[in-house]
Amino acid sequence: MIFYGREKEKKSLERFYSRTSQMAALIYGRRRVGKSELIKQSLRETDISSVYYECRQTTEMNNVESLSLLISEKYGYPRLAFSKMEEVLDFLFRQAEKERLILVLDEYSYIRDVVKGMDSILQVLIDQYKETSQLKLIVCGSFVDTMKSLLLVQSPLYGRIDLTMELKPMDYYESALFYRTFSDEDKVKLYSVFGGIPYYNRLIDPALTVKENVIDLIASPGARLEMEISMYLRSEVSKMVNANEVFDALARGYSRYSDILSQSHVSSSPTLADTLEKLIRMELVRKEAPINDENNRRKSGYYIADSLSLFYYRYIFRYSSQMNVMEPELFFDRYIKQDFEEKHVPRMFEEVCRQYLIRQNRLGRLEEPFEKIGTYYYDDPKKKMNGEFDIVTLDSRGYIFYEAKFRKAPLTRKLMEQEIAQVENSPLSCYKYGFFSRAGFEANMEHVMMFTLEDLFS
Numbered sequence: 079m080i081f082y083g084r085e086k087e088k089k090s091l092e093r094f095y096s097r098t099s100q101m102a103a104l105i106y107g108r109r110r111v112g113k114s115e116l117i118k119q120s121l122r123e124t125d126i127s128s129v130y131y132e133c134r135q136t137t138e139m140n141n142v143e144s145l146s147l148l149i150s151e152k153y154g155y156p157r158l159a160f161s162k163m164e165e166v167l168d169f170l171f172r173q174a175e176k177e178r179l180i181l182v183l184d185e186y187s188y189i190r191d192v193v194k195g196m197d198s199i200l201q202v203l204i205d206q207y208k209e210t211s212q213l214k215l216i217v218c219g220s221f222v223d224t225m226k227s228l229l230l231v232q233s234p235l236y237g238r239i240d241l242t243m244e245l246k247p248m249d250y251y252e253s254a255l256f257y258r259t260f261s262d263e264d265k266v267k268l269y270s271v272f273g274g275i276p277y278y279n280r281l282i283d284p285a286l287t288v289k290e291n292v293i294d295l296i297a298s299p300g301a302r303l304e305m306e307i308s309m310y311l312r313s314e315v316s317k318m319v320n321a322n323e324v325f326d327a328l329a330r331g332y333s334r335y336s337d338i339l340s341q342s343h344v345s346s347s348p349t350l351a352d353t354l355e356k357l358i359r360m361e362l363v364r365k366e367a368p369i370n371d372e373n374n375r376r377k378s379g380y381y382i383a384d385s386l387s388l389f390y391y392r393y394i395f396r397y398s399s400q401m402n403v404m405e406p407e408l409f410f411d412r413y414i415k416q417d418f419e420e421k422h423v424p425r426m427f428e429e430v431c432r433q434y435l436i437r438q439n440r441l442g443r444l445e446e447p448f449e450k451i452g453t454y455y456y457d458d459p460k461k462k463m464n465g466e467f468d469i470v471t472l473d474s475r476g477y478i479f480y481e482a483k484f485r486k487a488p489l490t491r492k493l494m495e496q497e498i499a500q501v502e503n504s505p506l507s508c509y510k511y512g513f514f515s516r517a518g519f520e521a522n523m524e525h526v527m528m529f530t531l532e533d534l535f536s
Contacts, residue, residue, distance in 0.1 A: 247274030273385025
């Protein structure tokens with residue numbers, strides 16, 4: 079299986095492994111984001127001996143026996159007999175006094191739940207063997223709140239983690255590596271459904287069209303990913319009803335707190351606040367404020383941050399009854415196709431363009447690196463006008479306005495001039511303008527940056 083992307087993360091782990099002293103790393107992130115595959119790939123690319131153990135949601139003794147068997151097979155020992163997890167780990171810390179060794183405890187929260195004082199056990203071993211062992215310990219997990227708690231002051235492991243890595247979903251560019259044979263236009267469409275989760279992207283069949291992949295993977299009864307979102311939510315959210323209500327309101331385009339409260343059937347404002355906070359910690363929802371008024375709560379908005387969750391609640395959750403009694407292709411054509419092409423993908427194209435600018439900024443390819451990127455909100459009582467621009471950057475010279483158009487026809491000079499005039503009539507003062515166009519441009523405009531789909535994927 080080919081491993082795509084994550085070059086920065088692999089280099090961090092390579093540097094981590096190269097140190098001769100004992101060290102500990104914490105790697106966490108939401109389910110399916112590729113933590114385990116990243117670690118396994120990094121182990122394949124190093125010649126340092128390793129023990130990779132995926133903790134099980136079972137008893138301590140079952141985990142002890144499983145890890146002991148793994149160690150016996152690795153070193154060619156007779157079956158080792160340990161009575162508790164602390165003894166097994168102590169053996170590995172001592173083993174690393176003789177040789178460089180990497181120990182991975184994947185899905186750490188499972189073992190933490192069944193071994194009393196597991197964090198303290200690791201803390202004692204880390205301190206005990208600090209000067210003599212060369213062990214590289216990697217603790218990995220998907221329950222983000224649990225893993226983040228290991229970094230808190232009150233945690234026994236506080237101050238003992240040398241490398242912390244929160245693995246985020248891939249951006250549009252790395253995601254497209256999974257389906258590189260598709261056209262640039264189709265890459266945007268696929269990203270708008272499956273986002274930056276490697277597990278989802280590996281399921282995409284290059285022999286099928288975008289529509290066929292969507293139907294096959296999520297938009298048909300019993301599809302591979304039909305229940306993916308609800309199962310993930312049930313594993314971390316106690317009240318699914320509230321989560322469903324919030325997601326449904328967000329998927330319908332309501333982003334302000336007051337609108338979400340009025341449009342959903344969540345019982346109270348405190349309940350809504352708790353639900354939103356939980357979904358934000360799970361990185362399924364993000365809270366955004368305009369870059370020109372970041373502390374104004376009234377102007378902040380909530381948005382679904384995960385592409386598959388957005389697609390699911392926009393089309394599958396809302397029309398599940400129809401999907402279950404209709405032929406899949408007819409269901410897609412009637413309930414998904416038009417809105418998907420005319421509203422959903424164009425909106426996601428704006429996100430792709432933002433990610434392109436961030437990628438270029440990080441690579442140092444922009445003439446003037448920006449410090450902020452986001453929306454710009456304006457309210458001009460004198461002119462009796464207000465509005466919001468979706469893609470604006472702020473650098474040392476000022477603001478740059480960008481417009482993203484996912485239209486079939488090339489962008490005309492007239493339309494670009496109209497967009498610029500709209501900005502010039504607002505309080506937003508820009509020193510430069512940029513445009514992204516799916517179908518290219520009819521003509522060049524002096525002093526205006528113009529980006530095509532080819533630019534985004536080159």
